[in-house]
Amino acid sequence: xxxxxxxxxxxxxxxxxxxxxxxxxxxxxxxxxxxxxxxxxxxxxxxxxxxxxxxxxxxxxxxxxxxxxxxxxxxxxxxxxxxxxxxxxxxxxxxxxxxxxxxxxxxxxxxxxxxxxxxxxxxxxxxxxxxxxxxxxxxxxxxxxxxxxxxxxxxxxxxxxxxxxxxxxxxxxxxxxxxxxxxxxxxxxxxxxxxxxxxxxxxxxxxxxxxxxxxxxxxxxxxxxxxxxxxxxxxxxxxxxxxxxxxxxxxxxxxxxxxxxxxxxxxxxxxxxxxxxxxxxxxxxxxxxxxxxxxxxxxxxxxxxxxxxxxxxxxxxxxxxxxxxxxxxxxxxxxxxxxxxxxxxxxxxxxxxxxxxxxxxxxxxxxxxxxxxxxxxxxxxxxxxxxxxxxxxxxxxxxxxxxxxxxxxxxxxxxxxxxxxxxxxxxxxxxxxx
Numbered sequence: 001x002x003x004x005x006x007x008x009x010x011x012x013x014x015x016x017x018x019x020x021x022x023x024x025x026x027x028x029x030x031x032x033x034x035x036x037x038x039x040x041x042x043x044x045x046x047x048x049x050x051x052x053x054x055x056x057x058x059x060x061x062x063x064x065x066x067x068x069x070x071x072x073x074x075x076x077x078x079x080x081x082x083x084x085x086x087x088x089x090x091x092x093x094x095x096x097x098x099x100x101x102x103x104x105x106x107x108x109x110x111x112x113x114x115x116x117x118x119x120x121x122x123x124x125x126x127x128x129x130x131x132x133x134x135x136x137x138x139x140x141x142x143x144x145x146x147x148x149x150x151x152x153x154x155x156x157x158x159x160x161x162x163x164x165x166x167x168x169x170x171x172x173x174x175x176x177x178x179x180x181x182x183x184x185x186x187x188x189x190x191x192x193x194x195x196x197x198x199x200x201x202x203x204x205x206x207x208x209x210x211x212x213x214x215x216x217x218x219x220x221x222x223x224x225x226x227x228x229x230x231x232x233x234x235x236x237x238x239x240x241x242x243x244x245x246x247x248x249x250x251x252x253x254x255x256x257x258x259x260x261x262x263x264x265x266x267x268x269x270x271x272x273x274x275x276x277x278x279x280x281x282x283x284x285x286x287x288x289x290x291x292x293x294x295x296x297x298x299x300x301x302x303x304x305x306x307x308x309x310x311x312x313x314x315x316x317x318x319x320x321x322x323x324x325x326x327x328x329x330x331x332x333x334x335x336x337x338x339x340x341x342x343x344x345x346x347x348x349x350x351x352x353x354x355x356x357x358x359x360x361x362x363x364x365x366x367x368x369x370x371x372x373x374x375x376x377x378x379x380x381x382x383x384x385x386x387x388x389x390x391x392x393x394x395x396x397x398x399x400x401x402x403x404x405x406x407x408x409x410x411x412x413x414x415x416x417x418x419x420x421x422x423x424x425x426x427x428x429x430x431x432x433x434x
Contacts, residue, residue, distance in 0.1 A: 024410070024412050026413075026416060029413060029414065029415055029416040030415050030416070031415075031416055031417070031418045031419075032310060032403065032405070032415050032416065032417050032418065033417075033418045033421075034310070034312070034316060034321050034403060034421075035320065035321055035324055035372060035375045037320065037371075037372070038320065039319060039320045039352070041371075042320060042352060042368070042371055042372065043352075043353070045367050045368070045370070045371040046353075046364050046367045046368065047367070050356060050360040050363060050364045050367075051353065051355070051356055051360075052357075052360075053129075053130060053131065053132055053133045053355070053357050054357065055131070055132040055133070055134060055137060057357070057359065058122070058125065058131045058132055058357065061122065061341065061359075062119070062122050062141065062145075065115055065118045065119045065122065066119070068115045069112065069115045069116065069119070072108060072111055072112045072115060073112070073284060075108070076104075076105075076108045076112075076283075076284060079101060079104045079105060079108065080101065082101075083097045083098070083100055083101035083104070084097070084101070088100075105283065108288075109287045109288055109291060110291075111339075112288040112291075113287070113288045113290075113291025113292060113294075113295065114291070114295070114332075114335060114339035114340065115288075115339060116149060116288045116289060116291065116292045117291065117292045117295045117296060117339065117340055118339045118340055118341055119145050119148075119149065120145065120146065120149050120151070120292050120296060121340060121341045121343045121358070122141070122145055122341070123141070123142045123145035123146040123149070123151070123153065124160075124343070125138075125142075125341075125357065125358060126138040126139070126141050126142025126145070126153075127142050127146075127153065127156065127157040127160060127161075128161075128164075128354040128355055129354075129355050130354065130355045130356060130357045130358070131357070142157070143257075143258075143261060146261075147258075147261035147262065147264065147265060148265070149289060149292055150220075150262065150265060150289065151223075152223065152239050152240065152255070152258035152259060152261065152262055153258055153261065154251075154254035154255065154257055154258045155223075155239040155240065155246070155247070155254065155255045155258040155259075156223070156239060156258075158246060158247060158251055158254070159174050159239065159246050160174070162174050162246075163175050164351065164354050165319070166317075166322065167304070167322035167323060167325065167326070167351060168304075168309070168310065168311050168312055168317065168321065168322035168325035168326075169311075169312055169313075169314075169317045169322060170311055170312065170313045170317075170397075170404070171232075171313065171314060171317075172230070173230065173322075174229055174230055175222065175228055175229055175300070175304070176228055176300070176301065176304040176305055177228070177229065177230055177231060178311055178394070178396060178397045178404070178406060179395070179396045179397075180396055180397055180398065180399050181396050181397070181398055181399050182399050183231075183396065184199055184200070184395075184396050185199065186199045186200075186396065186411075188399075189411075194411060196409055196410050196411045197409075200395055200409040201409065207391065207392065210391075211387070211388070211391050214297065214301070214391075215293075215294045215297055215298060216290065216293060216294060217293075218293075218297045218301075219293045219296055219297050220293065223238065223239045223240070224238050224239075224240070225237075225238060226238060233245055233246075239255075239258075240255070240258075240259055240262075241255070242255040242256055242259075269281060269285075272285075295340070298383070298387060299331060299340070299343060299344045299347075301387070301390075302327070302329055302331075302344070302383060302386055302387060302390065303326045303327060303329075303344070303347045304325075304326055305390050305394050305406075306327050306377070306379070306386075306390055306394065306406075307390070307393050307394060307405065307406045307408070307413065307414045307415070308327070308377060308405075308414065308415060309325045309326065309327060309377065309405075309406075310325050310403050310404065310405060310417070311325065311397060311403075311404045311405075312325075312402060312403055312404070313401070313402045313403075313404070314402070315402065316402040316403055316421060320352065322351070323348070323351035323352040324348065324351075324352075324372060324375045324376070324377075326347055326348050326351050326377070327347070327348070327377035327378065327379055328344070328345055328346055328347055328348050328365070328376075328377065328378045328379070329344050329345070329347075329378070329379050329381075329383055329386065330345065330379070330380050330383075331344030331345060331383050332344075332383065341358045341359075342358050342359075342361045342362065343358065344383075345361070345362070346358070346361030346362055346364075346365045348365065348368065348376060348377065349361050349364045349365045349368050352368065392408065392409060393406065393408040393409075393414075394406040394408070395407055395408055395409055400422075401417060401421060401422045402417075402421050403417035403418075403421035403422075404417070405417065
């Protein structure tokens with residue numbers, strides 16, 4: 001099945017997981033073999049000017065984000081006075097005025113949440129050094145923007161860098177590491193049929209509850225308790241302990257600096273609540289921040305979780321194979337492109353070259369997909385449908401094999417690794433050269 005990419009060109013994309021045949025057979029699944037190229041070969045296919053970082057251009061985008069946030073905030077100041085006024089109540093009736101008031105707040109939360117997320121993405125650019133070739137500029141702007149949005153910048157930067165260096169590695173990736181069959185206590189079939197409903201069968205209401213919980217709480221839970229992170233880490237691994245396994249001795253001062261930023265935010269919010277009231281702080285700042293957490297988790301989850309994307313065990317993993325194991329998505333259309341700085345539309349190229357600035361992502365992606373062909377993944381599926389589908393379809397991977405694909409609540413996959421990768425026996429080691 002072909003989809004169009006964001007520029008209108010047709011290309012192979014993630015298969016529609018809703019089209020799984022009624023009669024399922026592993027023999028009927030298409031086979032996958034990992035990409036063979038070295039990173040140098042892929043980089044050579046992309047013009048050098050697309051790797052150039054322009055500090056002034058980055059600052060202009062940040063200034064625009066801050067201006068939009070200020071304008072939205074200023075307009076929101078008129079919502080309650082306007083619709084609580086006697087004139088509005090006479091014109092619309094008490095119920096009508098109340099409905100209109102909360103509708104305006106919903107509009108504010110939607111757009112301010114997107115704008116705040118765009119500011120977070122600028123901090124993300126800084127974390128990778130993509131915002132500017134001047135390191136101190138990246139450090140200062142990244143620290144300020146992420147601290148204002150409750151992210152411990154330097155601590156997160158360290159673990160996020162390790163995620164990029166090890167993406168799609170079952171042994172070393174930092175986030176969205178798939179559960180295995182044995183993690184869920186599901187026995188091997190060995191010729192007899194497994195009742196997957198017994199292990200994975202949840203009601204749609206419970207599934208929706210778990211999905212909403214993920215969207216609202218997953219990022220704080222990851223920072224505080226390593227939820228969805230590498231399961232080989234100790235139990236109390238978190239981003240706030242300078243002695244955590246996540247950090248080296250030389251990085252401890254950066255963790256402490258990040259913690260001081262969060263303490264500053266705690267004090268600032270407390271003072272703001274004392275000055276203007278907790279309800280006002282929640283309406284103007286709290287709910288838009290919660291939107292940042294939602295959008296960020298949704299974006300990253302859908303980048304890295306899809307039935308078509310492989311995960312690897314040693315020795316088949318290498319950097320470029322891991323970079324290709326992500327998917328570009330048409331996330332909220334023009335709003336995703338403008339407010340979120342293409343973070344979802346062009347994420348694959350970002351994993352190959354994290355220091356490439358976001359404003360070169362669209363052009364660079366055209367060169368990338370031309371070179372790697374079917375190993376480039378793109379999906380036009382509406383993102384909320386994709387979120388629901390992937391949450392249900394991506395349940396676990398097998399305990400054996402060096403190339404792995406998700407299985408759904410029936411134990412079914414939509415693609416399988418070529419024979420030599422299924423059990424890990426006889427597979428030629430992958431080149432670790434980048």
